[in-house]
Amino acid sequence: MSVDKEDKLGDFLLEKTEKMLTWRKRHKMLSRERSRRKGFFLDLLTSIPSTLLIVFLLNLYVIQAYVIPSESMNTTLLPDDRIFVDKFHYGPEIWLGVDKHLPAINPVVRGQIITFPNPDYESKGVIFETLRRFLFYISLTSVDIGRDAQGNPPIDLLIKRAVGYNGDRLIFRDGELFIKGEGESFELPEHFFQRVNNISYYTQRGYTQDNSELVAKLAEYSIYRDLRLTLPAHLERFEEFSQERTRYLGRITQGNPFPRSLASMMIYANRQEKLDDYYRHNRGIYVPHGYVLPLGDNRDNSLDGRYFGVIPQKIVQGRAFLRMWPWDRIGGIH
Template sequence: MKEFSSRLVEKTEALLTWRARRKARKKQREAAIRARRNTLLKKLGGLLRELVETVLIVLVIQQYLIQAYVIPSGSMEQTLMIGDRVMVDKLTFGPEILPTVGKLPGLSSPKRGDIVVFENPSYISPGVAFEILHRFIYMMTLSLVDINRDEQGNPRAQLLVKRAVGTAGDRVRLERGEVFYWFPGEGGWIAERALLGKGVRFSYRPQRLVSPDMYPLLEKAARAVVWFSEGFTPDLEGRAAYQRIADSKELVDYYAFELYQMGERARLHPEEHDYARIWWQGAMGWYIPPGRLLPLGDNRDNSRDGRYFGTVSLRKVLGRPIFRFWPPARIGGVR
């Protein structure tokens, strides 16, 4: 009987000990899982904080110091090509406080000959909230993702890059596609090409695609177009010039073509002052008032620039491209 009781006690103690050990092991496993979970959460929290801090640093740098930008068109060829990716210095001319909201003072103002990035005067913003989201994604992807697109899926031309050809006090005009200056205190017009290569600000080389021989044809064709629209029969010379231009695959200087038309309309309708005003502005050029500049593309015959939308406020100038980082074959400074 004693032996049975002893065995019963031993079995009971073993069972209780096993249950206690099992509970202890279970508690240890649960504690280890909690510890690993807490460690993982701490690591994830740390990574999230580091990610947020990195994002904020990148955003601050790109909003106020330097930002990546992709060249959208060929208006600056051969200086900047379509698809070139450049770093834009935003500090020198003063960055925006927030996208499309205010502007901080800059270290200096754009000088004649500087390449500038500015807000497109023709751009219609969808709203501040969208602009902030668009700029956030654009900056965080180093210009690889652009959600600001039109109905056809093409990026909207929100920002433009051109050269500051005219600055405050200058008078600038174009004659047959060539730029002429009348500087403050000077006694007449000076051709841009006479100044190229004479100093850093005139070290660029504009590209011309329209032949000088095209302009007499454009003038005659413009006269023919106006006469036809007014119900007159254009002369043979005008009709031949128009047909030659229409059959030709050469690029046309449409700004000069429109200006020639305004001149002919002003001659036919002296009572219509708008025709004379537009023609006179083209003939006498633009006066650049304080606080503004005149931007033109280096690819003069294939650029939608200040000839069409006029001068640009310095408050709309966001920066200047200083370094090209893509493609690899074109890595280098921008002038």
């Protein structure tokens, strides 16, 4: 074989070898890149469940996202406000649907806005409650499988202000609150009681004391109508008093239950439960030690401790501390 042919064959083999090595190198690089990407996505996929579980547990035991369901805390908290609740210090439930709570690190403080189980809520079991709350959290409060046929979300937790405290007696007159602290000889109006105890919060009224006589008469009217009794002459005018009746009647039992309890007691004075209800509102609500009386800041539109009574401090689950939505109202909650 001539030298020229040998050189050409050598160049040919060298070229093929370089191409082969280059291809193998590129193939290895691509394989490593594919493995790296595959590993990244696998890591991502495997990390999502653990991340969601961590978020869920944080919401369950440390900081809970909560949506304000009603107007009962106006104007401090408005419907659909998104807030954060500190649960770490206040004894959250051991698990969803389980009526047992972890011990609290800090006690409830008078004037705090607290969350606690709704006495009227009927749990659907551990599995349903866990799934419902999990979907609610990971969807950033946009998905709630517990909604009723009308689309209303279930209210398993209530949010109110801790107003009545250890040893207090609370009395409502024309919707205004008077507080008699333990060991005190007389009650103080709520705003003055706040100053004496160095606390500050605002309440909202739906009607003024100028409307108290009207409210009392409407309370009596509502009792007669509920019981389908013949109206006495002094209440007949309310049959045509539709505008004012519509305006105030819905607020009677919520904001000022005393007139209704008085009217009910007058009609059924021989029934012990009617007498008990009247005396409770006439003499005031006593708050034993270790309990709290929660009230809404919107005093004429709040179903609160005036109806379901005092609650044990040990079932308080958290304290509202931060509003995260809407954007123009982000900030601390007091």
